[in-house]
């Protein structure tokens with residue numbers, strides 16, 4: 581099971597790395613190139629989905645990943661239309677930073693029977709949208725107000741409430757293509773207050789930013805846009821994950 585694997589890696593202090601694939605943006609040839617780089621870089625997961633998909637490539641994209649590598653595929657759905665039985669699991673995302681009932685529970689009611697029929701492992705995820713310095717597709721489409729990025733205490737209380745409600749993962753996201761990534765102070769504040777795994781994404785475009793986010797307390801980083809532009813970034817982020825894991829282990833030994 582994917583979630584128990586995430587928990588085991590977290591317990592071993594092993595930082596994890598997910599590559600986000602937007603099926604709209606990838607031609608077949610590019611998808612194979614990303615898969616090759618991901619295998620070499622030992623990426624932990626592929627997330628597939630997005631706030632707005634305009635093509636019908638989801639199944640095609642996931643089945644090609646599954647045919648060509650063993651990296652688990654998790655759906656990262658922006659709507660109940662993004663369900664595929666070819667995936668290994670689905671992030672069942674509730675937008676807990678917003679006050680839009682559709683994104684909190686409405687769309688879930690619509691999606692639930694389809695997810696059950698697809699027999700997908702379901703990982704309930706508290707999604708916290710953080711101000712990215714400019715509007716993002718997710719802030720616009722979710723009709724929700726992101727948490728100001730200089731208010732870590734709001735993110736902490738939101739994450740705490742999500743954990744208390746039984747959500748299995750907390751995801752701090754600045755949104756795809758964010759100008760500003762989630763600040764390290766916010767990541768560390770949330771990390772100190774929850775015990776479920778913490779995912780962070782949005783605007784991570786260098787090994788340094790990845791290392792900063794891991795060191796602040798992210799267990800899993802999600803990177804999309806920057807990898808589409810530069811596949812070799814996968815290797816850099818994997819190295820950042822390794823380095824942050826090593827530092828953590830050493831700090832426990834001393």
Ligand code: 1GP
Pocket residue numbers: 600753754755756757758780781782783784802803804805806
């Ligand atoms: C979006 O956090 C993910 O939800 C990835 O963001 O595309 O900016 O890496 P980027």
